[in-house]
Amino acid sequence: MVKFSDIKGFVFDLDGVITDTSTFHSQAWHQVADKVGVNWDAELADALKGISRMDSLNLILKRDNRENDFSDDEKVQLATEKNDNYLKLVNQMTPANILPGVEDFLIDLSDKGYLLSLASASKNSPLVLKHLGLGHFFSKSVDPATLKKGKPDPEIFRRGAELLDLDPSQCIGVEDAAAGVQAINSAGEVSIGIGDPKVLASADINFVDTTKLNLGNIAKAMG
DSSP, X not given: OOOGGGOOEEEEOSBTTTBXXXXXXXXXXXXXXXXXXXXXXXXXXXXXXXXXXXHHHHHHHXXXXXXTSSOHHHHHHHHHHHHHHHHHHHTTOOGGGBOTTHHHHHHHHHHTTOEEEXXXXXXXXXXXXHHHTOGGGOSOBOOGXXXXXXXXXXXXXXXXXXXXXXXXXXXXXXXXXXXXXXXXHHHTOEEEEESOTTTTTTOSEEESSGGGOSHXXXXXXXX
């Protein structure tokens, strides 16, 4: 078992951990689903959390067995349309959109010498961080365009550790989605799940929300 004293770095997801743009994603994907005539519901919205743009689109189309009804070019056009709608919402973000306690946690991590990287499937994460005023914490960020597989594959979290020149066992990954927690575990990192403990049952450590996310609570949970 990894000891808290072995931890040197933290690899963060973005949505649901640092800020919550899931409602923006849902609004934008809902518009696409309406356009292609796919029934939208909470279950579908939930299934899209933490996965890439094209994987999300294919999930929507698969809902009504429509994944073969569109050419690759048409799929790219739909995904681009979704992203344009999403960016209109993102551009209205401010530091007020940082989840409670997260900025203090990042400051504490930096002050104590922990290394930080971002492992988000979102290609828009640099823009989101800029609007939040948190870009300076994440000079190391995994480029999702370079990945061969999305979450729950561990590639993105392994890459997050590599960017910090750390072994995965020296890192804690922070996620809010079940697919993300699975990716952290498969990467060999300690997993923190933010949210419903039933949904995130495979997380090594669980906090119901970000207000509990601090070094004291993590050290306590790791024994």
